[in-house]
Amino acid sequence: MYNTQGQAKAEHNAKGQLSSFYLPAFEKSIALKLLPLGWNTNKHPNDNAECDYSHCLIIQKQNEMLIQSCGHSFHKYCFDKMENFCSICREFLELGIQKNASKFQQRVQSTLKKTNILDMHNNTEDEETFNKLNLQDEINNQVENKFEKLYTSWIEFE
Ligand SMILES: [Zn+2]
Ligand SMILES: [Zn+2]
Numbered sequence: 001m002y003n004t005q006g007q008a009k010a011e012h013n014a015k016g017q018l019s020s021f022y023l024p025a026f027e028k029s030i031a032l033k034l035l036p037l038g039w040n041t042n043k044h045p046n047d048n049a050e051c052d053y054s055h056c057l058i059i060q061k062q063n064e065m066l067i068q069s070c071g072h073s074f075h076k077y078c079f080d081k082m083e084n085f086c087s088i089c090r091e092f093l094e095l096g097i098q099k100n101a102s103k104f105q106q107r108v109q110s111t112l113k114k115t116n117i118l119d120m121h122n123n124t125e126d127e128e129t130f131n132k133l134n135l136q137d138e139i140n141n142q143v144e145n146k147f148e149k150l151y152t153s154w155i156e157f158e
Contacts, residue, residue: 006047038071041092045071052088053078 011029013019020029021039038045045052051065052072064076070089074082 036069036071037089037092038068038086041088043072043088045073051075051078052086053082054087055081 007024009022009024010018011020011022018032020031021035022029032040036045043052051058051074053074056075056078058075058077065073066076066079067073068079068086068089070086072086072088074086
């Protein structure tokens with residue numbers, strides 16, 4: 001594995017986006033999403049084990065380095081400054097969550113709009129309320145009937 005260090009090749013899909021890495025040690029292509037989180041962000045962990053902190057000001061090489069499970073590496077001093085959380089991966093996750101949440105919201109709202117249009121054509125608001133009340137009565141009746149039947153069948157059983 002050591003002999004092939006630094007020889008991984010980035011591979012791109014038809015749209016020109018980075019999709020996988022060819023790892024010579026395993027003679028295999030590994031999809032990007034299967035790699036540690038850091039390789040899915042815009043800022044890939046660097047090969048030279050330099051600090052990935054964007055505001056890093058440390059020049060001395062003997063400063064203690066930490067490699068995170070996401071693949072990013074930081075000076076201990078820089079990592080403390082980020083409150084012990086990789087800021088690159090945090091930003092990537094936060095953006096992803098925001099994107100998913102707004103997509104979900106859009107879908108919920110678009111469904112509501114369609115329902116509103118249907119209601120305008122079929123029912124007035126009063127009719128709708130009336131129907132809802134009737135439905136509630138019907139459900140109550142059915143539930144009561146069910147219990148009554150169950151009760152009768154138990155009595156007959158004894
Ligand atoms: Zn640093
Ligand atoms: Zn990271």
